[in-house]
Amino acid sequence: MRWIAPRRIVRIDPDRSHSYGETSRVAAGEPECPYALHLTDADHRFQFVVFDLDTSRHEDGAAAVWRDADTVIGLLDEAGLGHMVVRSGPAGGIHVWVPVSAEEGMDPVEVARLGRAAARRLVTLDVGPLSERGTGAVRPPGAPHRAGGRAELLHPADPSDALTICDTATNTAARFEALATAFGAEEMDAEEEAEAVEREGRIDTAAMRLRGRRRPMPAKVRERLDTDPGTDPSAHLARILPSLALARWSLEDVRALVAAEPGAPGLEHLRSRRFGTGRVPRREDDRRARLVRKWGHALDFAAQLAPVAARVESVEDDMVGLRETGAAVLEAVADPGRWTEEAGPADQLTLLAVLYVALKACAPDGEVDVDVRRLALASGFGKSTVARALHRLRRDGRLIQAGDAEGTRAARWRLVHPAQWVDVLPDETGGTQVDHAPATGTPQQTPPPTRAELLERLQARLDLSAHEVWTGHSPTHAPGLGHHLEQTYAALVEHGTHLYTVDPTTVSALTGYSTARTARHLRILAHHGLIDPHSGMPTDTAALDAAAVRLGTVGVRAARERRYEAERAAHAAWHEEMARLRAPVALRPRTRPADRYARQDGRPAHGAQIARHLATAA
Numbered sequence: 078m079r080w081i082a083p084r085r086i087v088r089i090d091p092d093r094s095h096s097y098g099e100t101s102r103v104a105a106g107e108p109e110c111p112y113a114l115h116l117t118d119a120d121h122r123f124q125f126v127v128f129d130l131d132t133s134r135h136e137d138g139a140a141a142v143w144r145d146a147d148t149v150i151g152l153l154d155e156a157g158l159g160h161m162v163v164r165s166g167p168a169g170g171i172h173v174w175v176p177v178s179a180e181e182g183m184d185p186v187e188v189a190r191l192g193r194a195a196a197r198r199l200v201t202l203d204v205g206p207l208s209e210r211g212t213g214a215v216r217p218p219g220a221p222h223r224a225g226g227r228a229e230l231l232h233p234a235d236p237s238d239a240l241t242i243c244d245t246a247t248n249t250a251a252r253f254e255a256l257a258t259a260f261g262a263e264e265m266d267a268e269e270e271a272e273a274v275e276r277e278g279r280i281d282t283a284a285m286r287l288r289g290r291r292r293p294m295p296a297k298v299r300e301r302l303d304t305d306p307g308t309d310p311s312a313h314l315a316r317i318l319p320s321l322a323l324a325r326w327s328l329e330d331v332r333a334l335v336a337a338e339p340g341a342p343g344l345e346h347l348r349s350r351r352f353g354t355g356r357v358p359r360r361e362d363d364r365r366a367r368l369v370r371k372w373g374h375a376l377d378f379a380a381q382l383a384p385v386a387a388r389v390e391s392v393e394d395d396m397v398g399l400r401e402t403g404a405a406v407l408e409a410v411a412d413p414g415r416w417t418e419e420a421g422p423a424d425q426l427t428l429l430a431v432l433y434v435a436l437k438a439c440a441p442d443g444e445v446d447v448d449v450r451r452l453a454l455a456s457g458f459g460k461s462t463v464a465r466a467l468h469r470l471r472r473d474g475r476l477i478q479a480g481d482a483e484g485t486r487a488a489r490w491r492l493v494h495p496a497q498w499v500d501v502l503p504d505e506t507g508g509t510q511v512d513h514a515p516a517t518g519t520p521q522q523t524p525p526p527t528r529a530e531l532l533e534r535l536q537a538r539l540d541l542s543a544h545e546v547w548t549g550h551s552p553t554h555a556p557g558l559g560h561h562l563e564q565t566y567a568a569l570v571e572h573g574t575h576l577y578t579v580d581p582t583t584v585s586a587l588t589g590y591s592t593a594r595t596a597r598h599l600r601i602l603a604h605h606g607l608i609d610p611h612s613g614m615p616t617d618t619a620a621l622d623a624a625a626v627r628l629g630t631v632g633v634r635a636a637r638e639r640r641y642e643a644e645r646a647a648h649a650a651w652h653e654e655m656a657r658l659r660a661p662v663a664l665r666p667r668t669r670p671a672d673r674y675a676r677q678d679g680r681p682a683h684g685a686q687i688a689r690h691l692a693t694a695a
Contacts, residue, residue: 081176081217081243083124084115088214093223097214111221113214121211122182126253128173128195129165129203129215137485137649139169140656145199146171156256159242162232166222172215178248185211191253194262279380285328285372287379292324294334302343310346317343318375328372335368347371396436399443400525402494403432407534409495411571413589420469421589422560426456426542427466428475431490433535436528443492444479450641451487454634457543458560459550460641474499484652485645541567545633546607546625553636555629558601564588565598566607569615579613 085104088097090111101108116125128149135141146162153160153175161174177183185208192207206213216222218230218239233239281288298320306313321331335344347364349356359367409415410425417424430452435445449467453460467490470476475498480489526534541563548557568587569579581596588595603610605624625631 081125081240082114083118083182086115088113088115090223095223107219109221111216111223113216113220116206116213116215117185117211118182120182121185123185123188123211124177124182125215126175126177126183126188126191127206127213127215128171128175128199129206130171130173130199130201131203132169132201134201134203138653140485140649140653141201142169142171143656145201146173148198149173149195152256152259155259156252158248158252158256159245161218161230161239161242163218164229164231165216166228167224167226172228174215174217176243176245176248177253178246179250183250183253185209187250187253187257190262190266191257191260194257194260194265197265198260280376281327285376286330287322287325287376289325291326291330294326295320295324298324302338302341305342306345310349313343314346314371315375318371319379322372322375322379328369331372332368396439396441396528397525399435399441399492400528400531402443402492403436403531403535404525405495406432406492407531409498413587415498416589418589418591420466422564423456423458423462423466424469424475426458426539426560427452427463428470429535429538430455430463431476432492433532433539435492436532436535439528444489446480446487446489448482448487450645454637454641455539455543457539457545457547457563457634459637462549485649538567541570543634544621544625545630546621546628548630548633551630551633551636554631554633557625557628557630557633558605561590561594562598562601565590565595566602566615569608569613573614579608584613 082103086100086102087108089099089101089108090097090113091099093111097111097113101112114125116127117123130142130145130149132138132142137144150160150162150173153173158175160176163172163174164170165172188207188211189209192202192204195207196202196204206215216228218228218236220228222228230236230239233242279287298317301313301317304313318331321334335347338344339348345356347359347368349358350363406428410429413421431445431447432443433455434447434451435443438445449460449463452467453463456463458466467476471478475493477491477493478488479491482488542560544563546557547560547563548554549559550556565584565588568584572587573579579599581592581599584599585592585595590598599608599613602608603613605627606616606620607624608615
């Protein structure tokens with residue numbers, strides 16, 4: 078530690094709370110508790126650039142860390158920058174230490190620029206240690222971890238070789254600039270410059286306010302002004318000022334507020350500063366200067382946030398194609414002539430579930446990554462039923478598979494406008510279509526529904542389909558009424574107010590079922606109290622819940638969620654193990670935690686973790 082520490086002190090975490098609020102002198106020797114080295118010297122110039130890759134920042138965990146580590150190491154090698162690779166602790170995080178050769182260190186502004194560019198490519202990167210403030214600290218090799226174990230040097234494995242890298246003269250500013258360029262810093266600079274120009278255009282620099290109509294003080298600001306800021310008045314004030322800026326207040330408005338309420342608890346940071354264990358009043362000139370500086374920061378931050386109305390309008394404009402497709406899909410799903418009698422419900426609801434995911438993801442091209450388990454939970458069918466429905470929808474041109482499943486990433490599906498759907502032969506079995514009127518492809522004359530309207534309609538339809546009363550089959554619960562009855566019930570819910578009478582002939586025209594089958598559906602629905610036996614109208618949602626209790630289907634969804642989550646965990650664990658085995662030798666863990674990889678007959682049982690997940694699923 079003492080050979081590479083940029084300062085005479087290190088930050089320690091004696092209570093293992095991950096706060097590192099105390100310090101210890103380097104001369105006192107290696108601390109027994111977790112400790113972190115400052116990355117900058119006393120002048121806040123960086124002596125080390127550290128890429129902190131954290132498993133908690135991505136759902137793929139260690140697998141994502143390995144991918145990012147490969148990217149970083151590859152770019153460092155291309156730039157000719159010497160580096161050390163350290164496993165941070167038992168969770169599987171990686172620290173890549175890159176020493177700075179220049180005696181004066183590296184400018185924090187340049188390091189922050191490199192960190193922002195790297196974060197655009199590295200999903201697991203924590204940019205905190207690369208902050209422009211130059212206050213970052215990272216645990217070095219050998220430092221204890223609060224959860225047990227120590228930071229382990231992986232590359233180079235010999236500590237003396239690592240010290241040689243720390244003393245290298247080749248990690249020059251030019252090579253760090255080459256690394257930033259490889260991460261895309263020049264493209265990022267252009268984008269940030271354009272954003273800055275747009276942001277400055279939203280600020281009235283003379284009045285120090287955002288352009289637009291001034292609004293009264295938000296109720297949340299009033300509440301925060303009257304609230305004790307606790308131990309961090311600065312952070313409390315940082316929540317108040319941006320809200321006033323978004324309300325189009327000016328600097329003079331804020332000055333008037335401070336003058337009118339000199340004792341407001343929320344403004345404590347303007348009145349006093351920390352001194353020892355307490356606070357002392359600020360001088361008047363310090364108060365005025367601090368208010369101007371803090372207001373400038375708040376205004377700049379608020380200017381980055383586009384007005385809510387503009388954001389909504391932009392999203393609606395960008396998604397006009399998907400909105401038109403969504404409206405057409407809803408109309409096509411309601412046309413019973415487009416669907417077969419047996420497979421139709423699964424195909425219809427699976428297609429609506431894909432449309433719902435695309436709208437939630439704001440995918441303008443209607444293309445999303447989605448797995449069968451998510452679609453199954455959304456629609457109320459089992460995952461096997463949904464998988465078969467996706468196959469039929471793809472075969473019949475309702476959906477296009479734009480990408481195969483890869484690793485833990487689901488397959489990619491693209492919606493097709495019903496005007497482009499192709500027909501299948503009437504004698505084909507199991508397909509989504511039967512004979513129906515050909516699509517005209519006539520452009521929609523009226524504006525398409527908004528995204529919110531489409532989501533509301535889809536949510537209502539999927540919630541009804543996913544109700545446990547309709548469960549057709551479950552390995553853990555009794556069967557419910559089935560989704561064919563749900564189709565009939567849904568038709569009554571949607572069209573009931575427009576029907577003069579509810580009879581098998583009228584309802585069968587809405588669902589595509591035969592008259593005899595529709596009559597049977599109506600009798601069963603009436604028997605379970607889901608429709609009124611006289612009028613044929615649906616009763617209420619409480620009747621659905623009561624019927625599910627009587628049938629014994631309550632808990633089916635929760636059981637499926639647990640089973641699917643366990644299956645995902647087992648799948649992810651398998652890919653994580655494969656990624657570990659394929660990782661560069663320098664990055665492979667030298668030991669395996671005993672609680673994660675059991676050993677049998679002296680050999681590692683790599684499938685132990687996967688087996689545990691599958692046991693949970695069973």
